[in-house]
Amino acid sequence: MAEYKGILICGEVREGKITTITRELITTGRKLSDDLNQRLSILLIGENIQEAAKEAVFFGVDVVYTVDDIPFAESPPEQYLALVSNIFQKAAPSIVLFGQADMGRDIAPRLAARLGASICMDCVELAIDPETRSLLQSKPVYGGNAVAVWASDDVQPQIVTMRPRAAAPAEPDPSREGEILPVAVKIDESVIKSILIETVKEEVKGIRLDEAKVIVAGGGGIDGKEGFELLKELAQILGGTIGITRVPCDEGWMPAGLEIGQTGHVVNPDLYVAVGISGAPQHLAGCSGSKCLVAINKNPEAHIFEEADFGIVGDYREALPPLIEKCKALKK
Amino acid sequence: MNIIVCVKQIPDPEIPPVKFKLDTESRCVVPPEGIPPVINPYDEQAVELALRLKEKHGGKITILTTGNESASGVVKHALSLGADEGIALTDKAFEGSDSFSTAYILSQAVRIIRDYDLVLCGRQAADWDESLVGAILAENLGLPLVTLAETVDVVDGELKVKRVTLDGYQVFSVSFPALVTVSHEVGQPRLPSGWGIVSASRRQIPVWDAKDIKADPAKIGFDASRRKLVKLFIPKREKKCEMIEGKTTAEASVKLAERLRQEGVI
Known part of the structure; x- marks a missing residue:
């Protein structure tokens, strides 16, 4: 077996900046690097990424591999996979980190299959066992009802995707130094089997979910798209935005891009108002980091009350109008 | 268009969290009493997508599962929704398989079925x-x-x-041929018809074991x-x-x- 050493982050750059999830990965990767006394490297792909490469060093990376002749967003998965495999051969890391977002969800399993690696998706914590030196991978399972801790001692490399918000984003330190290595990679175009016809970003009116300080979220209890008008009104008064659970998404009441939970966004606003949401662990996986969680539900037995800081038992149609009025008055 | 849909039987994920129990000693989930296992909801939606494609383009839907003896239940469920055939891959040697072994077991069976788009x-x-699978x-x-x-749609002979x-x-x-994860x-999968349930319950589900799919023992089960x-x-x-x-x-x-104002939240 080849000698694998160090940690490689598959990073993402958007509009010339290292993304938040990548900064979170740097925090996690830096800790592992220090514990193992090994180097932390990152792969950045896209046009005009030299500034981002310097930024990555300030955030705590030792080696930055840059590939700047391929636009990241329009890269078909097979092309990206070939690129990562190529960098992998150069860096020979023992641990590869991805974010549990669009790219990581898609690429990490393919890479594991190709490299014969071990893999653990959607981890919330990574640690080095002080005795065995194994990588301990903690991951919510059964929709978040339980947490499993895995180790894969005999298999190298170990690929992990990390859930967003599992670590604080790394902060820059301009005194840090590191190497930036531009890499020219020639991809054999015949590996590309899927043609990416278009990438569409759906316009989000107002505040983005991952930046919102206040989120008013509705679930199956809203019972149709009309009810969301009340939620929107409350969100607007509080300077926040709207989120949904899987039911309004699957029923087509609201756009899928608003989904919060295991299969959607992970958020941590200051205030999260859960309206008509029963509190399935799969949904809580996306909002349990909220500083204050308020639940409004007509079922006093609803699981959401186990997780909430404040609760009201009642029909949202009766609860929201006076809440909106009172909030308006208090805001004045 | 001939479609193979891979499905899994799992403990009902909709049970209230209070009923979710673990045996931490043996690191196992204790199946909730009196609540039967179900088809994985995401797999049921894959079956739904297959049925929509069949309605539009014709062809045959084959259901594939690997699991214990009761796993043929989820195959029957898919048949009751309108799938045409199903096979259960069951063998003691498969137990404890991780995602790589499971995918290996399924790929061996898919190679035998052969005729798929x-x-x-x-x-x-x-x-x-x-x-992962x-x-x-x-x-x-x-x-x-x-x-x-x-x-998923078919445009000019390609899958879109x-x-x-x-x-x-x-x-x-x-x-x-291609593979798509759903x-x-x-959206919500359809419900089975009464006739569908009755006719599916009468079907014999073929069971293939490790020998039938020529599985390499080193690639399956706990040890792999x-x-x-x-x-x-x-x-x-x-x-x-x-x-x-x-x-x-x-x-x-x-x-x-x-109260929220008092706490400084709003």
């Missing part, structure tokens, strides 16, 4: 939430893969797949697993909810707003 898998199974299966079979599909992303979507075109944005489960626990919840009450819901709402 499309393989569909749910985006993940709602028990261990790994979301579909991608590994595609790699094993050398098939083009599109993950997290919301819709809409993939859900966090802030929109992507559209991919791939040639046949996301829940597909690339990871070891070292701990399984239920996370502690320390929150205490302050219930806001009033003579009416409206009164409670007003109190809630005041």
Whole structure:
């Protein structure tokens, strides 16, 4: 077996900046690097990424591999996979980190299959066992009802995707130094089997979910798209935005891009108002980091009350109008 | 269009969290008493997508599962919805298989079935939430893969797949045969008809074992697993909810707003 050493982050750059999830990965990767006394490297792909490469060093990376002749967003998965495999051969890391977002969800399993690696998706914590030196991978399972801790001692490399918000984003330190290595990679175009016809970003009116300080979220209890008008009104008064659970998404009441939970966004606003949401662990996986969680539900037995800081038992149609009025008055 | 749909039987993921029990000693989930296992909901949505494709383009739907003796139940469920055939891959030697072994077992069976244009898998199974088998299966079979599909269509003899992303979507075109993992944005699956349930219950589901699929013993079961489960626990919840009450819901709402102001939240 080849000698694998160090940690490689598959990073993402958007509009010339290292993304938040990548900064979170740097925090996690830096800790592992220090514990193992090994180097932390990152792969950045896209046009005009030299500034981002310097930024990555300030955030705590030792080696930055840059590939700047391929636009990241329009890269078909097979092309990206070939690129990562190529960098992998150069860096020979023992641990590869991805974010549990669009790219990581898609690429990490393919890479594991190709490299014969071990893999653990959607981890919330990574640690080095002080005795065995194994990588301990903690991951919510059964929709978040339980947490499993895995180790894969005999298999190298170990690929992990990390859930967003599992670590604080790394902060820059301009005194840090590191190497930036531009890499020219020639991809054999015949590996590309899927043609990416278009990438569409759906316009989000107002505040983005991952930046919102206040989120008013509705679930199956809203019972149709009309009810969301009340939620929107409350969100607007509080300077926040709207989120949904899987039911309004699957029923087509609201756009899928608003989904919060295991299969959607992970958020941590200051205030999260859960309206008509029963509190399935799969949904809580996306909002349990909220500083204050308020639940409004007509079922006093609803699981959401186990997780909430404040609760009201009642029909949202009766609860929201006076809440909106009172909030308006208090805001004045 | 001939479609293979891979499905998994799992403990009902909709049970209330209070009924979720673990045996931490043996690191196992204790099946909830009196609540039968179900088809993984994401796989059921993959079956739904297959049925929509069949309605439009014709062809045959074959259901594939691997699991214990009771796993043929989920095959019958898919048949009751309108799938044509099903096979259960069951063998003691398969027990404890991780995602790589599971994908290997499925790929051996897919190679035997041979006649297919499309393989569909749910985006993940709602028990261990790994979301790995579909991608590994595609790699094993050398098939083009599109993950997290919301819709699948045939345009000019190619497969056109809409993939859900966090802030929109992507559209991919791939040639046949291909593998697609299905996301829940597909929407609610149909319900079985009474006739469907009756006729499916009478069907004999063929069972293939390790020998039938010529499985390499080194690639299946506990010993082939690339990871070891070292701990399984239920996370502690320390929150205490302050219930806001009033003579009416409206009164409670007003109190809630005041309370949130007191806390400096609004």
